[in-house]
Amino acid sequence: MLAFANAKINIGLNVTEKLPSGYHNIETVFYPIKIHDVVEITDAQLISCKVAGIDIEGNPEDNLCYKAFRLLQKDYNFPAQQITLLKQIPIGAGLGGGSSDAAHLIKVIDQKFNLGLSVSEMEQYAAQLGADCAFFIQNKPVYAYGKGDQFMPLTLDLSAYNMVLVKPEIHVSTAEAYAGMIPQASDANLIELVQQPLEHWKNHIKNDFERMVFEQYPAIRDVKNALYRAGALYAAMSGSGSSVYGIFDKTISLPELEQENKVYYNL
Structure with missing residues (x-):
């Protein structure tokens, strides 16, 4: 089974x-x-x-x-x-x-x-x-x-969008990511934010691990930037990294990112 x-x-x-x-x-x-x-x-x-x-x-x-x-x-x-x-x-x-x-x-x-x-x-x-x-x-x-x-x-359905995930050849340990973290209470209500139009997420929904991880591994930050240049409505690192996903309102191909990363389409 x-x-x-x-x-x-x-x-x-x-x-x-x-x-x-x-x-x-x-x-x-x-x-x-x-x-x-x-x-x-x-x-x-x-x-x-x-x-x-x-x-x-x-x-x-x-x-x-x-x-x-x-x-x-x-x-x-x-x-x-x-x-x-x-x-x-x-x-x-x-x-x-x-x-x-x-x-x-x-x-x-x-x-x-x-x-x-x-x-x-x-x-x-x-x-x-x-x-x-x-x-x-x-x-x-x-x-x-x-x-x-x-x-x-939570009621959240992203099936109308095209999600792409990029995995650089970098391993980020969770312990390493937390070691550089300075906890801070958030004023934002994440439940309300994810109910907003997806176009609004970019300026309001964040991943606290990105600052430290991007400083240590600029290649991961470059992937996120590349997804936005390709037209992502929202892009972010998942968890403590190293994968980065982008959510698009169109079919997308990312051959330039495929050269040095594993890219997963239609998620």
Whole structure:
């Protein structure tokens, strides 16, 4: 049994407070996009996690899919499986690929073994694996706050537009991005801002990570500028980077950006 685990982007990202625990409170909008990993489980004698496609460093046991499997197996004692993961969502790009893989694995396990988990129960399992992981259970646009682990449903449909995502050959670690961050409460109401005409977003919706990341990696800033020159109504870095997306009201081709970056169209 398999699932196609999609990525997400952040529309706006305000880092509002650093907590005594070292974590940060944020405000953002999560929006699902059509770049997919493939997650599959098959009967096996022993639990294993095999990864193809984009290479992932580290031990298979550290993969969020493996952790998700163990988390549910502890409570439901279903038999061993081989987890096969075809990675196509860029890593270190602010797209939530690992979280999506784990969330979709939870849904696949629920289906295969008829666990009868409710949406809320699946979200509770997913939340133990990462702040944004539970988002991918329902996989609908939300306003995310707290540590990015609390969600408010949001009516937002960008299907009439043409979204393009550009992934430079740069990896930005989340810890590195937060290290240079100075939290500041935002006066803007992001929920209201995303309901405004998309043409207004450019001057009002921001990603707090861009200042520091652009200073350290000017090539990422150059991608955003190139998207605006190509006619994007709105362009921004997703999460803490390094991917940058542009939203257009027309079909677009970006051969100049394809020379040094991976470009994904029609998202």
